[in-house]
Amino acid sequence: MSELQLKDLYDGFRNPEVIKGFAKLIAEEAKKLTRPINIMEVCGGHTHSIMKFGLPQLLPSNINFIHGPGCPVCIMPKERIDHAYILAEQEDTILVTLGDMIKVPGSRGSLQDARAKGADVRFIYSPLDTLKIAEENSQKKIIFFAIGFETTTPMTTALIDIVLKRGIKNIFFHINHVTVPEVMVELIDSRDEHVDSYNNRIDAFLGPSHVSVITGSKIYEKFPKEYNRPVVVAGFEPVDVMEAILMIVKQFTEGRCELEIEYKRLVTHDGNLKAQALIENYFEKASLFKWRGLGNVPESGYKLRPQFSDIDAERIYADILPREEIEDHKLCICGDILRGMAKPDECTIFGTACKPQTPLGSCMVSSEGACAAYYKYGNLLK
Amino acid sequence: MCLSIPSKVVKIDTERNVATVDTMGVQREAGLELMEEGDVKIGDYVLLHIGFIMNKIDEEDAMESLKVYNEILEKLDEEERKQMVIDDDNCENRGA
Amino acid sequence: MNKQITLAMGNGGEENNELISKIFYKAFKNEILEKSEDAAVIHGGELAFSTDSFTVSPLFFPGGDIGKLAVCGTCNDLAMMGAKPKYLTCSVIIEEGFSTRELEKIVRSMKKELENNGAIVVSGDTKVVPRGSVDKIFINTTGIGEITKKGISSNNISKDDVILVSRDLGRHGATIFAAREGIELSSSLESDCASLTHQVQALIEADVKITALRDATRGGVSAVLNEWAKQSNICIEVQEESIPVSEEVYGICEILGFEAVNLANEGTFVLAIAKEDEVKALEVLHSFENSSNAVKIADVSDAYIGKVVLLSSYGTKRFLDTPTGELLPRIC
Numbered sequence: 001m002s003e004l005q006l007k008d009l010y011d012g013f014r015n016p017e018v019i020k021g022f023a024k025l026i027a028e029e030a031k032k033l034t035r036p037i038n039i040m041e042v043c044g045g046h047t048h049s050i051m052k053f054g055l056p057q058l059l060p061s062n063i064n065f066i067h068g069p070g071c072p073v074c075i076m077p078k079e080r081i082d083h084a085y086i087l088a089e090q091e092d093t094i095l096v097t098l099g100d101m102i103k104v105p106g107s108r109g110s111l112q113d114a115r116a117k118g119a120d121v122r123f124i125y126s127p128l129d130t131l132k133i134a135e136e137n138s139q140k141k142i143i144f145f146a147i148g149f150e151t152t153t154p155m156t157t158a159l160i161d162i163v164l165k166r167g168i169k170n171i172f173f174h175i176n177h178v179t180v181p182e183v184m185v186e187l188i189d190s191r192d193e194h195v196d197s198y199n200n201r202i203d204a205f206l207g208p209s210h211v212s213v214i215t216g217s218k219i220y221e222k223f224p225k226e227y228n229r230p231v232v233v234a235g236f237e238p239v240d241v242m243e244a245i246l247m248i249v250k251q252f253t254e255g256r257c258e259l260e261i262e263y264k265r266l267v268t269h270d271g272n273l274k275a276q277a278l279i280e281n282y283f284e285k286a287s288l289f290k291w292r293g294l295g296n297v298p299e300s301g302y303k304l305r306p307q308f309s310d311i312d313a314e315r316i317y318a319d320i321l322p323r324e325e326i327e328d329h330k331l332c333i334c335g336d337i338l339r340g341m342a343k344p345d346e347c348t349i350f351g352t353a354c355k356p357q358t359p360l361g362s363c364m365v366s367s368e369g370a371c372a373a374y375y376k377y378g379n380l381l382k
Numbered sequence: 383m384c385l386s387i388p389s390k391v392v393k394i395d396t397e398r399n400v401a402t403v404d405t406m407g408v409q410r411e412a413g414l415e416l417m418e419e420g421d422v423k424i425g426d427y428v429l430l431h432i433g434f435i436m437n438k439i440d441e442e443d444a445m446e447s448l449k450v451y452n453e454i455l456e457k458l459d460e461e462e463r464k465q466m467v468i469d470d471d472n473c474e475n476r477g478a
Numbered sequence: 479m480n481k482q483i484t485l486a487m488g489n490g491g492e493e494n495n496e497l498i499s500k501i502f503y504k505a506f507k508n509e510i511l512e513k514s515e516d517a518a519v520i521h522g523g524e525l526a527f528s529t530d531s532f533t534v535s536p537l538f539f540p541g542g543d544i545g546k547l548a549v550c551g552t553c554n555d556l557a558m559m560g561a562k563p564k565y566l567t568c569s570v571i572i573e574e575g576f577s578t579r580e581l582e583k584i585v586r587s588m589k590k591e592l593e594n595n596g597a598i599v600v601s602g603d604t605k606v607v608p609r610g611s612v613d614k615i616f617i618n619t620t621g622i623g624e625i626t627k628k629g630i631s632s633n634n635i636s637k638d639d640v641i642l643v644s645r646d647l648g649r650h651g652a653t654i655f656a657a658r659e660g661i662e663l664s665s666s667l668e669s670d671c672a673s674l675t676h677q678v679q680a681l682i683e684a685d686v687k688i689t690a691l692r693d694a695t696r697g698g699v700s701a702v703l704n705e706w707a708k709q710s711n712i713c714i715e716v717q718e719e720s721i722p723v724s725e726e727v728y729g730i731c732e733i734l735g736f737e738a739v740n741l742a743n744e745g746t747f748v749l750a751i752a753k754e755d756e757v758k759a760l761e762v763l764h765s766f767e768n769s770s771n772a773v774k775i776a777d778v779s780d781a782y783i784g785k786v787v788l789l790s791s792y793g794t795k796r797f798l799d800t801p802t803g804e805l806l807p808r809i810c
Contacts, residue, residue, distance in 0.1 A: 126434070128434075357486075
């Protein structure tokens with residue numbers, strides 16, 4: 001039965017002929033559209049794929065992308081980055097976090113800056129790497145600054161599980177995990193208020209690939225039902241994205257509004273139940289979580305349940321972690337960009353004061369942010 | 383989301399709850415904490431993310447998708463060929 | 479520019495270039511330096527002169543070690559100007575407590591590589607510093623070579639040239655990441671660390687019209703192409719499909735979110751050759767084991783001056799920019 005090779009799972013979904021084939025089919029189907037449609041890709045991985053593979057260059061002009069906020073690094077508010085900075089500065093403390101967090105600037109600078117000034121900051125590939133660091137530095141406190149959407153949330157809980165079961169005493173957690181459906185609702189609601197013209201409306205969603213592997217597609221049911229927006233959960237390879245776009249266009253031309261799965265090989269309706277159980281066990285929703293550029297999005301962030309306050313760095317260090325909100329740069333229009341109401345090149349500081357090496361706003365900060373993607377790939381797009 | 387990659391399971395260590403996966407000749411270990419016991423077997427294709435196995439890839443669905451893509455290509459090829467014949471028939475330069 | 483030096487400024491990419499031009503070039507201003515070639519051409523175009531420091535970690539990696547690297551690195555820079563390496567210096571800064579056996583191993587490696595290049599070490603310096611002042615050992619080599627073909631320069635590339643690479647990309651960078659503590663991978667991947675003198679001399683002897691050569695070290699082929707585009711005021715258009723990458727490097731790039739064109743190489747070079755000599759150049763390169771998969775990857779145009787464009791096989795295009803930041807694995 002296994003004629004499937006590993007290489008097929010890569011090449012098969014990047015096949016240039018198939019990409020061209022879908023471009024043709026989309027162009028034909030799109031001729032039947034009665035008005036232009038705007039598709040929001042929620043997930044930063046999709047933004048990156050779309051930009052890297054130049055997909056907008058293959059689509060007809062009546063299909064537009066609106067780039068969503070889908071990058072957990074981009075949406076980290078300055079206050080929280082300052083938390084990481086302050087925690088890193090504590091004596092006998094090692095701050096551990098995933099890759100891109102290192103470059104994100106808070107109000108004091110980034111973790112990279114903190115490290116240059118002597119703080120012990122380690123970037124790791126997997127939360128499990130924290131265990132080794134803790135073992136080798138048993139006299140120090142290891143604080144895991146957890147970030148990510150539902151994709152990475154279960155991995156943090158798996159680490160918490162191990163820490164508690166093995167009785168490891170020197171690992172603590174600062175939780176900054178956020179969830180996707182709540183921000184999708186916030187974007188629809190806030191845009192529907194601001195909409196002046198049809199041009200800005202989010203008409204459909206390209207559902208995130210790997211968030212959905214964990215949560216199942218069930219979390220998007222309300223969008224076609226209550227908000228009249230089709231959702232197609234797509235893989236992030238270029239063929240996946242093109243196939244999903246065709247599926248969305250067909251929904252419009254055939255008068256349907258449904259939740260569909262393009263990424264069938266990995267996404268099911270129910271998702272990974274064990275991962276969901278782990279999350280449920282250790283986390284609860286915080287009533288408010290501020291998304292940089294978007295403001296507070298209710299019920300969109302996780303925090304440790306009170307019975308785990310012994311390992312909750314946010315509680316333990318509460319008296320030195322600032323609470324005040326910090327404004328973004330006044331010329332930064334990331335909020336509008338995240339809502340899809342403006343494009344990166346409409347920002348007055350895009351590419352000048354604000355660029356990947358010196359990011360001033362959330363969208364430039366990570367390589368998956370809309371501004372960063374535009375800066376890198378944008379000049380050749382339509 | 384990002385950086386989750388398909389890999390093949392080549393070894394399972396039940397004691398440490400870890401699988402060894404192979405991605406194009408590069409091998410690394412991945413945690414099994416997010417998978418039910420006994421669910422992952424050697425030879426399975428799985429999705430890897432930050433050191434953990436996130437889910438198994440449904441081979442049937444994958445092959446079904448690839449099959450559909452091939453059919454699309456064949457159909458487009460067929461149409462192109464038909465169009466070329468029509469274009470040829472309609473070519474003004476063709477001798478009567 | 480930042481008030482403090484950051485790790486990114488040593489990346490061989492944009493921040494590195496900024497540091498060099500705003501502090502060093504500004505102070506040391508002169509015509510030769512500003513040419514920004516791999517090695518300085520001095521003494522009326524007869525000699526090439528270059529220096530490099532080596533701080534690689536781990537010291538011993540599949541395919542080589544810091545010693546081999548220290549000799550290859552400088553000799554290759556000389557070779558890239560069409561020179562035969564002749565005389566090297568070797569300066570070491572050693573951390574107190576370093577193993578003498580390891581030091582001997584490293585020096586033996588250097589000796590082997592010197593013989594390979596036909597060069598000798600004629601001067602050197604040894605310093606030992608207290609524990610913690612350097613990470614085990616840092617080596618600097620400076621070299622002088624005799625130019626056998628004059629006029630090779632990264633400032634003269636034009637539309638009459640085609641761009642080739644000597645082998646599959648990214649092996650060294652991928653190997654180092656794989657061997658580093660903290661990212662555990664196991665594969666049979668090896669660094670491409672090798673001396674390029676023989677290949678370059680063979681190309682010269684075959685009378686191939688070489689416009690420019692550069693070895694693709696930190697910042698990878700991306701950095702080289704961007705430097706060339708800016709220095710020669712051209713646009714380099716790369717056929718994405720033609721870029722050679724081995725399966726294992728591909729695998730590591732997938733896992734860690736890198737692009738092979740941004741990874742360091744230590745035995746791979748990029749060539750700008752007159753169009754009519756493309757076949758001849760490839761023939762010469764293919765006769766050497768470590769350039770047996772040399773291939774053309776790009777043409778030169780004036781479409782976007784100073785930029786490098788990547789053309790996909792399905793009709794899209796994008797800019798390939800100089801890498802920025804530390805090379806960190808991308809996550810969500």
